[in-house]
Amino acid sequence: MTDLSTGELWVAxxxxxxxxxxxxxxxxxxLGDRELPPRVRDxxxxxxxxxxxxxxxxxxxxxxxxxxxxxxxxxxxxxxGARTAGxxxxxxxxxxxLLAALLRLL
Amino acid sequence: MSSAAVSPRRRDGYLAGAxxxxxxxxxxxxxxxxxxxxxxxxxxxxxxxxxxxIVVFSASxxxxxxxxxxxxxxxxxxxxxxxxxxxxFLPMGVGLAPDLVGGRGRRALEAQAIVDPSWxxxxxxxxxxxxxxxxxxxxxxxxxxxxxxxxxxxxxPPPELLxxxxxxxxxxxxxxxxxxxxxxxxxRARAASALxxxxxxxxxxxxxxxLALIGSGAAAAVGLAPGRDGTTxxxxxxxxRPSEAATGGGRTTAAGPSDDARPADGEDRP
Numbered sequence: 001m002t003d004l005s006t007g008e009l010w011v012a013x014x015x016x017x018x019x020x021x022x023x024x025x026x027x028x029x030x031l032g033d034r035e036l037p038p039r040v041r042d043x044x045x046x047x048x049x050x051x052x053x054x055x056x057x058x059x060x061x062x063x064x065x066x067x068x069x070x071x072x073x074x075x076x077x078x079x080x081g082a083r084t085a086g087x088x089x090x091x092x093x094x095x096x097x098l099l100a101a102l103l104r105l106l
Numbered sequence: 107m108s109s110a111a112v113s114p115r116r117r118d119g120y121l122a123g124a125x126x127x128x129x130x131x132x133x134x135x136x137x138x139x140x141x142x143x144x145x146x147x148x149x150x151x152x153x154x155x156x157x158x159x160i161v162v163f164s165a166s167x168x169x170x171x172x173x174x175x176x177x178x179x180x181x182x183x184x185x186x187x188x189x190x191x192x193x194x195f196l197p198m199g200v201g202l203a204p205d206l207v208g209g210r211g212r213r214a215l216e217a218q219a220i221v222d223p224s225w226x227x228x229x230x231x232x233x234x235x236x237x238x239x240x241x242x243x244x245x246x247x248x249x250x251x252x253x254x255x256x257x258x259x260x261x262x263p264p265p266e267l268l269x270x271x272x273x274x275x276x277x278x279x280x281x282x283x284x285x286x287x288x289x290x291x292x293x294r295a296r297a298a299s300a301l302x303x304x305x306x307x308x309x310x311x312x313x314x315x316x317l318a319l320i321g322s323g324a325a326a327a328v329g330l331a332p333g334r335d336g337t338t339x340x341x342x343x344x345x346x347r348p349s350e351a352a353t354g355g356g357r358t359t360a361a362g363p364s365d366d367a368r369p370a371d372g373e374d375r376p
Contacts, residue, residue, distance in 0.1 A: 009154055009175065012184040016171050017161035019189045024220045027199030028206055028213030035204050041233030042294075042329035044201035048229050049295040050302035051194065051222065052285040054322025057306040058315045059278035065311060072275050079279035080286060089129040089283055096279040100272030 075100030116238065123227070123242020130223030131247045133280040135254035136273045137165050140265065141172070142258020148176050152259050159255040163221065163248055167192040170316045191316030194323055198225050205235040219244035226284050231291055294328055301325035 036044070060076065061068050079096030087095065138159060145155035150172075162168050167188040174187035199217045202225065206213040219241050228240035268274060289296050302325035309318035 006151075008181040009150060012171060012175060012181040012188075013154060013158045013162065015181065015185040016167055016188040016192075017158075019185060020162055020164055020167055020192050020195065021218060023189075023192055023195035024199050024217045025214035026196055027201070028203040028217045029210050031200060031203040032210045032213065033204060033206075036201070036233065039330065041201070043233075043326050044197060044329075045229070045231065045233035045291075046294060046298040046326040046329040047194075047197060047201070047323055048226050049285060049288040049291075049299040050323050050325035051319070052226060052281050052288060053299045053302040053325075054306040054319045055222065055281040056278050056285060057303055057322070058310055058319050059281065061307065061310050061315075063310065063315050069274075071272075072278070075272055075275035076279045076282055079275070080282050083283045083286060089280070090132065092283055093129065093132065093276055093279055096275045097272040100275045101270065102272075104270055104272065 071100050071103040074103060119236065119238030120242035120245075123224070123236075123239035123244075124246050125242075126227035126239060127224065127243035127246030129280055129283070130221075130227075130243070131250035133276040134165065134223075134247050135250045135257075136268070136276045138251045138254025139258035139261075139263065140268060141165070141168055142255040142260075143262045143265075144258075145172055145255075146259050146262050148172060155259050156252065156255050159252050162188070163251060164188075164192055165251075166316050166319065170314070173314075187314075187316070191319065194222075194320060195220055197323070201233055202228075202235050202237075202240070206237050216241065221247060223247065223280070223284070226288075229288075298325045298328040301328060 056076070060072060075096040077096075078099040079092045082092040082095040083089065141159070142155050145158070146152070150158075158168055158171070162171075170191045171184045171188040174184040175181075179187060198220050202217060202220065203213055206216045208216075216237065221244060224240045224243035224247065225235070227243050228235045228237065230236050285299065289299060302322040305325055306318050306322035309321040313321070
């Protein structure tokens with residue numbers, strides 16, 4: 001770490017924890033039990049596939065695509081293939097991990 | 107319905123969430139291990155990384171914080187970086203709010219269970235959520251996240267070892283497995299996913315990964331486009347495919363949806 005003091009580190013940790021909690025609480029505090037308009041619900045429902053796609057790509061590519069690794073891509077695809085073939089999630093994950101590790105051994 | 111009849115179903119709702127949380131808990135454990143090891147290497151010591159995982163409980167937020175602090179951003183820069191990548195919790199909380207129970211205070215408290223995998227696993231379609239599944243999934247993930255950090259801080263395995271064991275594949279593979287279920291919901295889900303992929307792949311070339319992730323969420327605006335009849339489409343299944351709500355989906359949960367859940371499609375993830 002640079003010249004960050006222990007005090008600053010703790011301020012940053014507590015500060016982020018408070019901001020994080022505020023983000024999560026804001027919607028329920030403002031809305032309560034009020035129903036959202038159907039169009040807003042549609043958008044929020046589509047936030048799930050959009051966010052998941054972003055998470056997959058950001059994890060695989062990394063900043064400026066510097067983390068792009070064909071063995072990782074093949075491992076991820078192997079997990080998806082195993083899941084599509086009916087494997088439970090943990091088994092599918094294990095298949096992906098094993099393939100990536102094997103490819104890296106070669 | 108008597109409370110005796112309701113109670114097992116409530117329990118089953120939480121158990122369904124706990125089962126849904128096992129996959130992300132494993133992925134989180136590996137990620138937390140890497141975070142703990144890296145934080146130790148950056149001079150955070152032993153206690154601070156563990157406390158950060160206990161009170162922040164956000165992989166993206168904590169990694170952004172650590173990166174900003176390591177880059178000399180100072181406490182304010184660290185909080186700002188972490189806050190930017192966790193702004194997605196705002197719309198997630200807005201979407202979840204009507205499906206929580208109690209007054210505003212209790213709903214705000216329950217919303218603290220929001221983390222990406224739990225929110226996604228609790229999504230039953232059409233922007234509706236099963237709160238018990240959310241709470242059950244987070245109850246499994248949080249201790250694993252903290253435990254992974256503790257192991258990482260003390261064992262401090264080198265990143266090369268995690269890479270050689272293929273453990274870096276766990277997180278993206280897990281998110282892809284969740285995505286498979288979402289893509290089966292509707293044409294719009296696939297359109298939003300495709301657009302999000304383009305946005306994320308482009309943005310990550312020029313922006314930090316956390317900001318590219320936020321940008322990908324903009325693809326949800328596909329839901330604002332009117333349907334073919336001029337109305338919003340909602341979670342309409344594919345033409346020619348039977349309604350998942352009617353059939354219980356391709357895979358049914360052992361427990362079924364909890365009794366206070368909105369109409370679910372029966373998707374069993376993970």
